[in-house]
Amino acid sequence: MHTQKLILLAVLLLHLFTASAQEQPDIKLSCEEIETLFLQNNLELIAEKYNIGIADAAIIQARLWDNPTLSVSNVNLWSTKAQEREINDPPHSSYLKNTEFSIELSQIIQTANKRGKLIRREKVAKEIAQQEFEDVLRGLKTELRKSVYEIQYAQAYIDVLVNQQNSTNPLVEAYKKQVQQGNMAKGELLRLQSSLLELENEINGLRMELAQQEKTLKVLLNMNPQTHIEIIDKPHKEKNPEQLTLSDLLQQADEYRPDMKQYRLQTQFHRKSLEYEKSLRTPDVTLSANYDRYGGVWKDFVGFGVSIDLPFLNRNRGNIKAAQLSIAQNLSREQQQQNIILHEVAAAYNNYTQTYRFYKKIEENSLLPELDTMLELYTKNLLNKNISMLEYVDFMEAYRSNKQTVLSAKKELTMQFEELQYLVGTDIQ
Template structure:
């Protein structure tokens, strides 16, 4: 019976561990980006603006509905009234009355409908560029978050390793203090260092949780899930020396969604001005009417036409506003092109500097030496071959050097993403 209880307890523990593990999802950056493109709610919502623009084009193509009017109905007609005996009944045999019918249709002149359709087509193109711009911005946010998480994952491992080493040393020093072999102040020094490492680890984990929140929001994941990013293959970054800045500046003007949108806004303003000028020409309404027994003729059929006389309102205000809007959009387009070029040059210079620094650190190749030396320093401290001061100095230098290398590597990837963002293209 006791064996069964132990077996059940082990199964429950395994089940609990499995449940905890299932809340951690391991993903590569490539898998994260594929999930983002498929699941991001902001992208899905922004893409619907294109469908809305399509609907606006459909609406602009529609003709105005015809208008029908029934009037002059006399429900109290009696036989004493003149000519009622001559009228044929409408319903049954007794209801004889007068009424009138009118059917009218508004016809837009000056090709207003076609000009409105052209304007709405430009609106759709603007909606497409809005979507591309949102996608570009969210991609930068996603990729930056990925690099931040990779950095925090690796830095946590460094701090955790130092914490484990200190815990082992503290346990060994406690035994030595009890035996009176060493002074207690050395144990206190180790404990103080452990406290500092633990506090820093806590801060890193807090920042890690914040980045997790950002990434899970972008991927539309459940809150209780945690994402572990696997660095399967190292992404090859382009050498700045192989990037032609002049060509990249030209590409930015041709490919950046915000620049395209600014140029499309000029086209939209131009189409809007044409449409507003067309509004000066009055529309025409054609009508046909039928009158029963209210005039000279018993059954009267007539036709008519009506339109506004453009004497007081020639749409002057809207035309003037459209002219100013066109000039405004031209200035804004130039401003956006200037901004795009300045952003690109800044991003290129930042990436170039970070890339150079990263390559210089790679030449030194300190990673393996630092990992070997920290273990060697720990053993030597246990064997009393080095002083506590020497050990603590190296522990601090180890952490700072490791953090510096991780930070530079993270910044290099982020600056490269900033360069791609400023260029508006993926740099292969």
């Protein structure tokens, strides 16, 4: 019985070890699903979002009143016989009979609506935190999409090279047999094998690049490093730049760019700070109530008081001046940022227009639809010795170059469009 339990335990442990050692299954995702996972799982976004909660907490803190102050003073812990003779309490009054003390309760009342002005300033600070989050989201989303485009390009180009490899492998095997039978010179086999090795080397290099891009994507999605992602969507259809107008893009950038909004909100924040600093010139009022036992003429004295600072020496001039200078400084930065944004969008629009024209030119003149058929024909013709090895190798290089040029142009077009969207600050419809 004991032996059976040990065998069962060993089988269970082996099963668990095997299951943990297995690689995670491949995951097929669309671009929409990738962006949904990104919004849910990206750790940098989650961390950045806490800043909005921190800004909310600052607003809550600004709403709070100052705590009242309770003070107990003038307490004598013992008394002399002379003091006892001076105090003529009734016999039953033994508790704190000969103790003198005073108690005071005070509360600061803020004037000039300081609390309201501080709350309004903190609300602007929250809007700045929200725009900072949007700016981080904008940058990470662009990085995510560019990583997706890189993966799509690598996967598509690897398919092209693997197709070439599958066509070349049977040729190598057939030439090996011909060389062994003495029907063919070994030089042609070596030329074919060399071409195949170059092909395999390029495939390996692309797979390493693909692994690097997948790593970037999985970090952005916070996924298991063993998971292999396959993107099932085709690249987005390109948008004709003639359907876009530069003036509209410039207007959208001025309206939607989170960094531009941050500069404007920062100016607004300094204006709220100026209002708050000016309100500090008005002194606050402190209301108090106190009780005094044996401290004066009367045995039990209750009194009330009001205190206020005299604003003769400190009128908060330094902080007010600093707030005024901060407004002027930020207005200059705001204009500078606006100027930078306009030039960035104009340059990106021109780059996209040129890339689009180049891609369309390639697409119109490309033999891409016929290349796969021609590959099959060239392979058959080489086997039948209708063409030379040199013609076949030249075609294989032209085949690979043509496919790569089209795929690279398509990738560059999507990258440039994504860069344009990033600089405009919103998805271009």
